[in-house]
Amino acid sequence: QVDLVQSGAVVKKPGASVKVSCKASGYTFTDFAVHWVRQAPGQGLEWMGWITPNRGDTDSAQKFQGRLTLTRDTSTNTAYMELSRLRSDDTAIYYCARVVGGSGFFEWFDSWGQGSLVTVSS
Amino acid sequence: DIQMTQSPSSLSASVGDRVTITCRASQSISTYLNWYQQKPGKAPKLLVYAASSLQSGVPSRFSGSGSGTDFTLTISSLQPEDLATYYCQQSNSSPRTFGQGTKVEIK
Numbered sequence: 001q002v003d004l005v006q007s008g009a010v011v012k013k014p015g016a017s018v019k020v021s022c023k024a025s026g027y028t029f030t031d032f033a034v035h036w037v038r039q040a041p042g043q044g045l046e047w048m049g050w051i052t053p054n055r056g057d058t059d060s061a062q063k064f065q066g067r068l069t070l071t072r073d074t075s076t077n078t079a080y081m082e083l084s085r086l087r088s089d090d091t092a093i094y095y096c097a098r099v100v101g102g103s104g105f106f107e108w109f110d111s112w113g114q115g116s117l118v119t120v121s122s
Numbered sequence: 123d124i125q126m127t128q129s130p131s132s133l134s135a136s137v138g139d140r141v142t143i144t145c146r147a148s149q150s151i152s153t154y155l156n157w158y159q160q161k162p163g164k165a166p167k168l169l170v171y172a173a174s175s176l177q178s179g180v181p182s183r184f185s186g187s188g189s190g191t192d193f194t195l196t197i198s199s200l201q202p203e204d205l206a207t208y209y210c211q212q213s214n215s216s217p218r219t220f221g222q223g224t225k226v227e228i229k
Contacts, residue, residue, distance in 0.1 A: 037166075044220060044223045045158075046220070105152075112167070
């Protein structure tokens with residue numbers, strides 16, 4: 001079965017960077033894009049960006065551009081999300097999700113990681 | 123960016139009730155619309171994709187409809203385990219955007 005296992009909770013100071021991992025199993029890692037979504041405490045879901053594991057192509061929401069780096073390691077079937085210059089409002093649960101779909105713009109997140117809590121505090 | 127607006131923000135209903143959640147897009151998104159369920163402390167779970175296709179394993183009491191700018195998620199007979207927050211999400215364009223969520227409580 002498809003499984004996405006993320007790294008554990010971390011506490012970072014303002015201005016630092018954080019790198020969250022998402023290890024995929026149960027499917028061919030390079031066949032499906034991986035998206036990243038975050039959720040601040042008590043808030044809704046916020047899309048951050050995606051990476052295609054086969055080519056390493058990426059796209060991200062404009063608000064994160066310059067701070068967000070998405071990478072992958074196909075030898076370990078792992079996707080990574082690195083966010084730099086952390087602020088207190090970056091405190092959130094960060095999720096990775098596999099996207100599947102049909103033709104055109106039909107795509108949906110069919111499997112999610114368990115989430116990684118990142119706390120930014122001095 | 124396409125804005126997704128859900129209503130209501132929260133609702134309380136009894137077991138067995140029919141529940142309808144609406145999602146409106148700020149511009150036409152055809153049927154590029156998905157619904158997710160998030161139970162407290164858990165990751166989101168896909169319920170409906172492409173506006174009206176039920177994800178495998180999801181109970182048939184859940185259904186989705188709509189196209190263009192207006193969409194609905196219906197729970198035909200609310201069950202205690204449906205306590206959750208429900209989100210719509212568009213895949214028509216980048217950035218992908220979610221609605222703000224609808225919290226469903228059981229009376």
